[in-house]
Amino acid sequence: MQMTSAALLCAAAMLPALAHATTTIPDPTDAAASVPAASVPSAFEGYQPYRDGEGPTWQQLNQTVMGTTGMAGMKQKQPAASTPAKNIEPGTTHSHNEGAK
Numbered sequence: 001m002q003m004t005s006a007a008l009l010c011a012a013a014m015l016p017a018l019a020h021a022t023t024t025i026p027d028p029t030d031a032a033a034s035v036p037a038a039s040v041p042s043a044f045e046g047y048q049p050y051r052d053g054e055g056p057t058w059q060q061l062n063q064t065v066m067g068t069t070g071m072a073g074m075k076q077k078q079p080a081a082s083t084p085a086k087n088i089e090p091g092t093t094h095s096h097n098e099g100a101k
Contacts, residue, residue: 026033056064 026035
C-alpha cells in the first residue's frame with residue numbers, strides 16, 4: 001500500500017511540469033493568431049493523361065463495314081432438286097420400298 005501511495009504522490013508532483021510541456025492551441029476566434037502552415041500533396045501529383053493508341057479512324061472502319069452485308073450467309077446455293085416427275089416413264093410404278101422385295 002505504501003508503494004502505491006508513493007507512486008501516486010510522485011505522479012501528482014510531476015503533473016504541473018507535464019502541463020507546461022504541451023503546446024497551447026490558439027484561440028479560434030482570434031483573427032491575429034498564427035496558424036501553422038499545412039502541406040497537402042496535390043491529388044494530381046504524378047497524373048499522366050490517357051493516350052489512345054494508333055488505330056484506324058472511324059471513317060476507315062465504316063468503309064470496311066460497307067463492303068460486307070449482314071445477309072452474306074443467305075446467298076448460298078441450294079442443293080439440286082430431286083428428279084422431276086417428267087423423267088419417269090409412263091406405265092411404271094415407283095414405290096419408296098422397292099428395295100425390300
